Structure formats: structure tokens, C-alpha cells
Amino acid sequence: MGGKNSKPEAEKIIDGKAIAATIREEIKVEVAELKAKYGKAPGLAVVIVGNRPDSQTYVRMKRKACDEAGIVSFHKEMPEDCSEEDVLQVVRDFNADPDCHGILVQLPLPKHMNEEKVLAEISLEKDVDGFHPLNIGKLSMKGHEPLFMPCTPKGCIVLLERSGVDLKGKNAVVVGRSNIVGMPAALMLMKKDCTVTVVHSRTKDPADICRRADVIIAAAGSAHMVKKNWIKKGAVIIDVGTNSVPDATKKSGFRLTGDVDYDEAIKRADMITPVPGGVGPMTIAMLLSNTLDSGRRSIAN
Numbered sequence: 001m002g003g004k005n006s007k008p009e010a011e012k013i014i015d016g017k018a019i020a021a022t023i024r025e026e027i028k029v030e031v032a033e034l035k036a037k038y039g040k041a042p043g044l045a046v047v048i049v050g051n052r053p054d055s056q057t058y059v060r061m062k063r064k065a066c067d068e069a070g071i072v073s074f075h076k077e078m079p080e081d082c083s084e085e086d087v088l089q090v091v092r093d094f095n096a097d098p099d100c101h102g103i104l105v106q107l108p109l110p111k112h113m114n115e116e117k118v119l120a121e122i123s124l125e126k127d128v129d130g131f132h133p134l135n136i137g138k139l140s141m142k143g144h145e146p147l148f149m150p151c152t153p154k155g156c157i158v159l160l161e162r163s164g165v166d167l168k169g170k171n172a173v174v175v176g177r178s179n180i181v182g183m184p185a186a187l188m189l190m191k192k193d194c195t196v197t198v199v200h201s202r203t204k205d206p207a208d209i210c211r212r213a214d215v216i217i218a219a220a221g222s223a224h225m226v227k228k229n230w231i232k233k234g235a236v237i238i239d240v241g242t243n244s245v246p247d248a249t250k251k252s253g254f255r256l257t258g259d260v261d262y263d264e265a266i267k268r269a270d271m272i273t274p275v276p277g278g279v280g281p282m283t284i285a286m287l288l289s290n291t292l293d294s295g296r297r298s299i300a301n
């Protein structure tokens with residue numbers, strides 16, 4: 001239970017799984033409408049290089065989500081030792097395919113490849129992961145909007161909005177500055193009129209900075225880094241961390257945990273996302289949403 005004047009803990013949880021399920025149902029309806037009107041559904045190409053078990057799992061989840069939403073998915077699996085040029089050629093082929101409206105290259109790529117070069121090869125109009133340098137550039141510019149926004153940080157913003165959090169004028173702290181999450185999350189919060197501070201590995205006193213935050217997005221990739229005493233009473237906490245930690249009670253010997261010390265943080269926070277079941281499911285819902293937008297732009301024009 002929450003403390004004095006605080007709501008019960010169960011009411012503080014932002015249920016990302018449920019919100020993502022609602023969004024996926026909405027997308028399914030819109031895809032069906034598009035197909036009924038124009039006879040064509042959006043198509044997503046999923047490119048995976050190598051056999052990392054986590055990437056295989058995410059790609060399987062993405063394909064299943066496409067199937068359920070009525071989005072056509074094209075799958076390209078490539079061996080770990082293929083060349084960067086092989087991957088670039090696959091991207092070029094999908095760029096030229098009129099049935100494919102979105103292309104995603106699952107990250108990370110093998111070490112011998114230049115990720116930025118591969119991502120920059122994806123046609124701007126099909127960049128449903130939102131990682132193309134021009135899309136990121138537009139995200140950082142006042143008065144400009146990117147065609148697509150990266151799925152995980154977009155999922156964080158949608159979670160906040162669907163949970164009724166008014167972001168205007170709020171102090172937001174992003175913990176982590178990765179290209180995939182931290183940096184675009186900070187830019188998106190700024191576009192929502194937050195005052196944004198980014199805390200990273202060289203920040204002098206991250207706890208002190210976090211304690212001033214109305215909203216924290218934790219995306220440092222470090223299990224339980226954000227402690228209860230980093231959190232202002234009543235703050236809203238979005239935990240992007242997906243850290244695998246040993247757990248003898250699990251069949252796999254591991255469990256997934258976030259960047260926030262959830263059991264303690266929930267006592268101070270007004271709202272908080274769990275891990276799993278928070279931001280993760282939103283990543284896939286936002287990928288479908290971006291693919292629908294891309295399909296609609298192309299099919300309805």
C-alpha cells in the first residue's frame with residue numbers, strides 16, 4: 001500500500017501491456033478500413049542478421065503482432081557472417097518494393113557492420129524505426145516533425161499521454177543518452193514543452209538531478225540504478241530498462257528487471273511502469289502504428 005495521502009500501489013501502475021493491446025486493436029481496425037477502401041494492407045520488412053536469442057524473440061514478436069493487426073510482414077534472415085554490402089543490398093531491394101511500406105533492421109547488428117551506414121540506407125519514407133539521421137535531425141529541430149519517431153521513446157510518450165500526465169512545463173529527466181532511446185526521448189519531451197535534463201555516465205550527481213524531476217525516463221541499461229531516494233514524491237517514472245539478472249526461481253535461471261528499484265520506487269512515485277509489462281509492449285505497438293502511417297501515406301495517395 002502507498003503511504004499517508006498516497007494512492008494504493010495497484011493504482012500507481014501504468015499497465016503498458018494493456019495500453020499496447022488497446023492500441024493494437026485500434027490499429028487492426030484502421031488496417032482493415034484501409035484494406036476495404038483501397039484493397040491493400042500496409043507491409044513491413046523485418047531484417048535480422050545473426051542468431052542472437054533476444055533479437056530472434058523480438059523479431060518473432062513483431063511478426064506475430066503484424067499478423068494479428070492484418071499488416072503483411074516480409075522476413076529476411078541473414079547469417080552472422082554475411083557482409084555489410086549484403087545487408088545494404090537487401091535494404092535497397094525493400095526500398096524498391098512497392099508492397100513494402102516499412103523496413104526495420106533488428107539491432108544490434110554484428111560487430112563487423114556499421115549500423116549507422118545500414119540505417120541511413122533505409123528510404124526515409126520507409127524508416128518506421130525512426131533511426132534515419134534525417135528523421136532524428138527533424139526531431140531535434142523546432143518547427144519540424146520527422147516522418148517517424150523511434151518506437152521505444154514514442155511508446156514512453158504515448159504511455160504518459162494515455163495515463164493522463166500533462167507534460168507541459170514539467171521538469172523531465174532522462175537517464176541515459178543512447179541513440180535508440182535516451183537521446184530521442186529527451187527530444188520528444190522537449191517537443192512536449194518539458195524542461196529536460198539528460199543524466200549520463202559522466203553526470204556528477206545524478207540522484208540530486210533526478211530528485212527535481214516531475215517525470216523520469218530511465219534508460220541507462222543498469223539494473224536498479226534509480227533508487228527510491230532519487231525520486232521526488234509524486235513523480236511519474238517510466239522504466240525502459242530490460243536487464244537480465246540471475247534468478248534461481250526461474251526455469252531459465254534469469255528474470256527481466258528494470259533500471260528502477262521498482263519495489264521501493266513505487267512507494268514514492270505517483271505512477272510507475274513495471275518491467276516486464278511496461279514500455280516493452282509499447283515498442284511493438286508503436287512499430288505497428290508507424291507502419292500503418294507509412295502504409296496510409298503511400299496507399300491512400
Ligand SMILES: Nc1nc2c(c(=O)[nH]1)N[C@@H](CN(C=O)c1ccc(C(=O)N[C@@H](CCC(=O)O)C(=O)O)cc1)CN2
Nearest residue numbers: 058104105106107108129151152276277278280281283
Ligand atoms: N530495429 C530495432 N532494434 C531494436 C529495438 C528497436 O526498437 N528497433 N529495440 C530493442 C528491442 N525490442 C525491439 O526490437 C524490444 C524490446 C522489448 C520488447 C518487449 O516487449 N519486452 C517485454 C518482455 C519480453 C520478454 O519477456 O523477453 C516487456 O518489457 O514486457 C519488445 C521489443 C533493441 N533492438
